[in-house]
Amino acid sequence: MEDIELLNDTFNLYMQKGKEAKEKGNFALAKRNFMLAGETMMKMAKQSQGSLREARMKRARRIVDLSSTLQEKKTETDDEVKKWQSAEVPNIHFSDVAGLDDVKKAIKIRMINPYLHPDKYKLYNKKTGGGVLLYGPPGTGKTMIAKAIACEVGAKFYAVKGSDIVSKWVGESEKNISALFTEANKQDRAIIFIDEMDSLLGKRGVDTHNDKRVNEFLQQIDGFSGQNPNLLLLGATNRPWDIDSAVLRSGRFSQKIYIPLPDAEARQFMIEKSMKNVPVAKDFDVGKIVAKTELFSGADIEELCDRAKDEPLLKAIEEDKVVLVTNADFDKVLKVFPPSVTEADLKLFDKFNADINSLLKRRAKATKKAEDKK
Ligand SMILES: Nc1ncnc2c1ncn2[C@@H]1O[C@H](COP(=O)(O)OP(=O)(O)OP(=O)(O)O)[C@@H](O)[C@H]1O
Ligand SMILES: [Mg+2]
Incomplete structure (x- = not known):
């Protein structure tokens, strides 16, 4: 028979080790220790009588149960990281994105060319890796651009939605963030895309x-930045002012790219694309719709075109003939469909952009002063 005091010490030791491992997120180790603690408690139960025996048995079972839920959690974390990793590369190309030529150019230089021409980047000793933030009003194509980047570079793409992690992992998300970075760091080339960044990193x-x-x-970014040139971070948000400023400072999400509302040319491209091969009236004039959709986002344009087709389509079904879509169909929808982005929203972006510009100006002034001194 084993000494009960020794058993008790052993039990306490296993429990403590289990708790420490659990706190560190090492669920496999925690599970092993809790299992051993449960077994030890069972041995103690067998050496005792009456209600003490019962109580110890119960406790042993509870500990074993606890360790089996830990196993589930571990697989859930793994599954979550796997889910973030897009099995399928999205089939969206840059050519599908309307307008935004400057944005596309900046992204090509920063995110796509380093992957496609690594030898050239080496020759010019260009820095690669790091973080890029896409920000702008809702529905302007930020998520779409991120998908297009994934499609163009063929890197492992981990897509994480801020609100998903937060709602699902209250108190657990740190572990998931760390698991995500560890997994992405193992790849030859990887992009971690964090959509709705404001809700994850307020x-x-x-x-x-x-x-x-x-x-x-922050710890994870600082850990990889400068060390893994093949890991890129891409963030998107429509509320950049809500993001913690430490996340945005240089060396982290140092490059910020504004994705504005579509200009006339981009709206025209979107409307034409939506109406391609659709039967339209002879005098159908896209230009007139473009002129009437000044503050419309890309998502708004898409919905407008979709709704404008409703009536002709319904009529076509009822009368079993081809009914042409006209400008009047668009006008009807426009009367009841205001743009989803308001002037007040745009003012917030103007202010955010002005703040960034004034920072840049201040830095340029300081640099000039330093150079003048030389
Ligand atoms: N520049 C664009 N070119 C083509 N389509 C666009 C463009 N912008 C938006 N769209 C259309 O609007 C839809 C919504 O865009 P997306 O989800 O990328 O917006 P977002 O900027 O991520 O918005 P949010 O800030 O609300 O997340 C896209 O699926 C696309 O059909
Ligand atoms: Mg989006």
């Missing part, structure tokens, strides 16, 4: 869960 000091997430994230 300003610190309000919510402790958020603060933990931000700290973990």
Whole structure:
């Protein structure tokens, strides 16, 4: 018979090791220790009598149960990381994205060419890797551009939606962030895309869960930045002012790219694309629709075109003939469909952009002063 005190010490040791491993997110190790603790408690139960025996048995079972739920959690974390990793590369190309030529150029230089021409980047000693933030009003194509990047570069693409992680992983998201970076770091080339970044990385000091997430994230970025030129971070948000400023500073998401509302040319491209091969009236005039959709986002344009087809389509079904889409169909929808982005929203972006510009100006001034001194 084993000494009960020795058993008790052993039990405590296993429990402590299990708890430590669990806190570190090492669920396999935690599970092993809790299992051993459960077995030890069972041995202690067998050496005792009456209600103490019952109580120890119960405790042993509870610990074993606890360790089996840990196993589930571990697989869930793995599954989650796997889910983020897009099995299928999206079939969206840059040529599908209307307008935004400057944006496409910046992205090509920063995110696509380093993957396609690594030898040239080496020759010019160009820095690669790091973070790029796409920001702008809702429905302007930020998520679409991220998908197009994945499609063009053929890198492993991990797509994470801020709101998903937050709602699902209250108190757990730090571990998932760390698992994500570890997994992405193993790849030859990888892009981590964080959509709705504001909900994942809000300003610190309000919510402790958020603060933990931000700290973990900063730690992860600092850990890989400069060390893995083949890992790129891509973020998207329509509320950049809500993101913790430490996340956005240089060396992290240093490059910020504004994705504005589509200009007239881009709107024309989108409308034409939506109406391609659709039977339209002879005098159908896309230009007139373009002129009436000044503040419309890409998503708005898409919905407008879709809704404008409703009536002719319904009529075509009822009367079993081809009914042409006309400008009047668009006008009817336009009367009841205001753009989803308001002037007030745009003012917030103007202010955010002005703040960035004034920072840039201040830096340029300081550089000039330093150069003049030389
Ligand atoms: N520049 C664009 N070119 C072509 N289609 C566009 C463009 N912008 C938006 N769209 C259309 O609008 C849809 C929504 O765009 P997307 O989801 O990329 O917007 P977003 O900028 O990510 O918006 P949010 O900030 O709300 O996440 C796209 O699937 C696409 O059909
Ligand atoms: Mg989006």
